[in-house]
Amino acid sequence: MTDRVAIVAAAKTGFSPSRSDANYSELAYEVIEKVLTETGLTIGDDIDNSISCSHDIWDGQTISNIGITDVIGGHLRNEEKMAMDGSTAVYYGTIAILSGEYNLTLLLAHTKMSQTNRNIVNNDAFEPIFSRKLGLDYTSAGALQATRYMHVHGIQRDQVAKVAVKNLGNASRNETAHNFGFYSVEDIIESPVLATPITQKEMAPDTDGAVAMILASEKAAKKITKNPVWVNGIGSSYDAHYLGDRDLAMSRALEQAAGRAYAMAGIKNPVKDVDVFEVGEEFAHQELMWYEGLGLCEAGKGGELIDSGRTLFEGDIPVNPSGGLLGGVPANVAGLHSVAEAFLQLRGEAGRRQVKDAGVAVVQGQSGHCGQHHCVVVLGRD
Amino acid sequence: MTDNALWPFEVEQHITAMSKYYAGKIGSRFYITLRDEGKIMAVKCPRCGKVYMPPRETCGPCFYNMKVDDMVEVGPEGVVETFTQVHYNEPVIPREAPFVYAVIKLDGADTGITHYLGDVDYENISIGMKVTPVLENERQGNILDIKHFKPV
Numbered sequence: 103m104t105d106r107v108a109i110v111a112a113a114k115t116g117f118s119p120s121r122s123d124a125n126y127s128e129l130a131y132e133v134i135e136k137v138l139t140e141t142g143l144t145i146g147d148d149i150d151n152s153i154s155c156s157h158d159i160w161d162g163q164t165i166s167n168i169g170i171t172d173v174i175g176g177h178l179r180n181e182e183k184m185a186m187d188g189s190t191a192v193y194y195g196t197i198a199i200l201s202g203e204y205n206l207t208l209l210l211a212h213t214k215m216s217q218t219n220r221n222i223v224n225n226d227a228f229e230p231i232f233s234r235k236l237g238l239d240y241t242s243a244g245a246l247q248a249t250r251y252m253h254v255h256g257i258q259r260d261q262v263a264k265v266a267v268k269n270l271g272n273a274s275r276n277e278t279a280h281n282f283g284f285y286s287v288e289d290i291i292e293s294p295v296l297a298t299p300i301t302q303k304e305m306a307p308d309t310d311g312a313v314a315m316i317l318a319s320e321k322a323a324k325k326i327t328k329n330p331v332w333v334n335g336i337g338s339s340y341d342a343h344y345l346g347d348r349d350l351a352m353s354r355a356l357e358q359a360a361g362r363a364y365a366m367a368g369i370k371n372p373v374k375d376v377d378v379f380e381v382g383e384e385f386a387h388q389e390l391m392w393y394e395g396l397g398l399c400e401a402g403k404g405g406e407l408i409d410s411g412r413t414l415f416e417g418d419i420p421v422n423p424s425g426g427l428l429g430g431v432p433a434n435v436a437g438l439h440s441v442a443e444a445f446l447q448l449r450g451e452a453g454r455r456q457v458k459d460a461g462v463a464v465v466q467g468q469s470g471h472c473g474q475h476h477c478v479v480v481l482g483r484d
Numbered sequence: 485m486t487d488n489a490l491w492p493f494e495v496e497q498h499i500t501a502m503s504k505y506y507a508g509k510i511g512s513r514f515y516i517t518l519r520d521e522g523k524i525m526a527v528k529c530p531r532c533g534k535v536y537m538p539p540r541e542t543c544g545p546c547f548y549n550m551k552v553d554d555m556v557e558v559g560p561e562g563v564v565e566t567f568t569q570v571h572y573n574e575p576v577i578p579r580e581a582p583f584v585y586a587v588i589k590l591d592g593a594d595t596g597i598t599h600y601l602g603d604v605d606y607e608n609i610s611i612g613m614k615v616t617p618v619l620e621n622e623r624q625g626n627i628l629d630i631k632h633f634k635p636v
Contacts, residue, residue, distance in 0.1 A: 122492035162497060225576045230505040232538040233598060235627050237577030242585055245568035246598070250587075253566070253611050297570045297585075298606075344538065346587045346596025350566060 107196045108323035108330035109481070111137040112315040112442035117430050118280045120216040121310035126161060129212050130154075130173045133314035141316055141326050143206065145175035149316075151204040152181040155191045155211040157434050159223045174210050187382065188313065188438025189467025189477040195317045196333045205322045211439075212312035213432035220308055220433075227471065229343060240384065241305060243471040245297035247350045248387040252299070254351035255402035257390065259299060263290035264408045265386040266304050266428055272415050273425025275455040276443075281307045281430035290386075304386035306427035306436075313438045315445075331448045334462075335367025335480030343474060350472065351402075356395030359476040360466070364397075367480035369462075372397045376480075377460040378447050379413075379421040380440035382468045383428060389421065392466055395476070415455065423447070423455040437467025441479055448483045510539045513552050518630070519623040526558040526593045537593035559590035561636055562597075564613045569606050578628060582606070588615060588633055602632030 113136035115121070115129050124132070134145075143149060152174045154167045163169050167176065167183035174181060184190060188211035195207040221239040228234040251257060267290060273282035285303065293303040323330040339358035342348050360372075369375045379396065383389035390404030398419055399407040407413060413421040422429075424443040431439045444463035446452040452460075465479045507515055510527055517525050527539035531546040537558060541550055567586040570577070577583075584606060587596040601609060602618065615633040623629040 122494060159499075162499075219574070221572075221574045222576050225574070230503070231507050231511050232627055234576075235578070236585070236598065236600070237574060237579065238585070238598065239574070239576075241572075242568060242570050245570070246566045246585060246587055249568055250566035250611070295569075295571050297568045297572075299568075342544075344595065345598050346537065346565070346589070350587070 106320040107199045107333045108318050108320065109333065109441070109445050110316050110318045110323050110326045110330055111140045112313065112445045113137050113140070114278050114313045114439060114442055115311045117278050117309050117311035117432065119308055119310070121214060122216070126156070126212050126214055126312070127170045127173050129214070129310070129312040130170055130210055130314070133312050134173060134208065134210060137314045137316050143316065143326070145208070149175050149206050149208045150179070151195070151198055151207040152176055153191045153195050153207060153209050154181065154183045155186065155188045155209070155434050155438065156183070156213055157185060157223065159226060160213050160215060160217055162217060175208060186475060187467035187469040187477060188435055189441060189465055189479055190338065190469070191438055192317070192333065192441050192479050193336045193338055193477050196336055199317055199319050205319045207317040209315040209317060209438060210312065211435040213434045214310040215308040215432050216310050224471070233344070240471050241300065242297045243345060244385045244388070245300045246345055247472040248299055248385065250350035251387060251391055255405070257387070257405040259291060260287045261405035261408055262299065262304065262387045262390065263287045265383065265389045266290045268408070268414055269383070269422050269426045269428040270303065272423050272455065273429030275453070276424045276429055277453070278311070279425045279429035280309065281428065282425060300385055306384045307430050309430045309432045311432050311435055313435050313442050315438060315442060329449050331445045332482045332484065333479060334482045335363035335365070335369065336478070337362030337366070338475070338477045340475050341473070345472065348472070353391055353395040353473055353476065356392060356466065356473065356476040359478040360396050363478035363480050367482070369480060372464065373419055376462045376464045378423060378444065378457045378463045379419065380424060380443050380463065381421060381426060381466040382436050382440065383422070383426050384468070386428065388473065389426065393421070396464065396466060396478070420457050423452070423457055437465065437477060440465040440467060441481070444481050448481055508541055509552050510541055510550065510555065513555055514539050515625040519625045522619050523557050524559045524590060524617065525555045526590070527554050528556045530554055535592060535594045537590055537595050537597050556592065558592040559617065561614060561616045562588040562590035562633070564601070564609065564611055564615055565589055565596050566611060567601060567609050584609065586633065599630060600632035601634070603634035
């Protein structure tokens with residue numbers, strides 16, 4: 103068994119509402135070529151495991167990885183596809199290396215949301231007997247969550263909008279983001295309402311793109327780079343499927359996933375012990391809920407935390423300096439992009455969004471409506 | 485010809501499959517009772533006593549396989565736990581925007597069901613509001629046999 107797992111390279115395509123210039127195989131090639139070139143590794147001789155993460159319906163093919171085994175190194179070797187958030191690819195890749203079975207794992211996440219209708223895709227994610235026929239999708243479900251969360255904890259409308267103000271502003275420093283700008287709280291609240299209280303500027307926009315990454319065992323990592331980023335903690339947890347089964351004002355699954363990842367990494371106080379956070383806020387209100395689930399504040403105090411300014415880029419608990427999902431990151435790619443951003447932060451390569459002296463980063467990814475599943479990854483320079 | 489000279493070409497597809505999903509023994513009883521008697525049935529775990537709506541086969545915490553005999557009538561009245569007014573239309577949504585979704589905890593149930601609210605102005609909806617179901621006259625045996633819930 104190997105002791106530790108490191109990220110040795112990460113690359114992302116430019117993200118945009120429509121990359122009609124490239125199919126998903128070309129997007130994959132774009133980022134895989136970058137991580138191979140950077141590390142000097144080859145698929146034939148070095149990479150011994152591949153995990154891809156995407157969405158069958160957006161790809162237009164069931165078990166869609168079977169269509170791109172050539173580009174991800176899946177011919178006549180092991181390759182697995184997972185349909186969840188990209189952070190979970192890091193989770194499984196890490197476990198596979200820790201098992202001792204593999205040394206070098208290529209991770210790929212890609213989605214072209216422009217290829218079909220997001221609400222219809224997400225309607226298919228609801229179970230068919232009691233829910234799907236109502237026409238539910240992630241936006242209407244997210245709105246039910248937002249209403250409940252705000253009601254139970256007295257979260258104010260402007261506190262939710264401040265998340266969008268912050269993240270769309272942060273995204274202006276991220277060269278791959280396509281949704282950015284400097285807005286007022288009023289601009290956010292007065293943008294078209296999708297499902298009360300969620301407005302268009304409070305939802306992650308449809309986006310095309312891909313991210314690739316290479317995970318390595320400790321021994322292999324030290325040969326590849328002087329600057330590895332270590333995966334020091336991982337945790338994952340599922341909540342119930344039905345909205346009415348859950349306490350929509352909180353996320354027990356995130357509390358559990360974070361608790362496991364923090365315990366593994368020896369994080370006792372995330373506010374003090376962590377320098378930068380990247381989280382998966384498909385909708386603005388979720389970032390406030392994820393603050394609470396990640397232990398950045400007490401339950402119900404997410405609104406006060408955003409008011410305090412501590413989670414701003416300049417604050418002492420920076421959350422989503424990349425602009426997060428509101429800045430424009432494809433579904434499924436989301437969490438792998440967050441891990442790639444944390445990787446850049448810890449290597450000091452995050453450019454204009456660099457958090458000073460970042461030594462420990464925490465990433466949270468989610469999949470399913472209203473964050474049914476959460477995955478938390480703790481990364482460190484040491 | 486260089487790549488730059490190629491016009492992006494998108495191949496149109498329409499994936500269509502008419503599907504029939506088995507509702508399970510408990511789901512079947514739910515829909516037969518709703519269609520034929522106009523009653524809403526939940527299921528009660530005989531071990532922990534939790535009443536599940538929508539009804540399902542397994543009590544997760546007890547890992548207990550519940551039976552049709554464990555089903556109990558709930559409601560018909562209930563309480564709004566959360567709601568939203570949707571402002572967009574989609575081919576898969578059988579309502580015209582604006583319309584309202586809500587999670588409703590029916591009297592006697594421990595978990596909520598998601599459905600529509602109707603016969604009420606959006607401004608007058610509140611969490612904790614008491615509602616009752618409005619049933620379709622011609623019921624087909626699906627979740628739209630409940631037309632919506634309206635204020636009591």
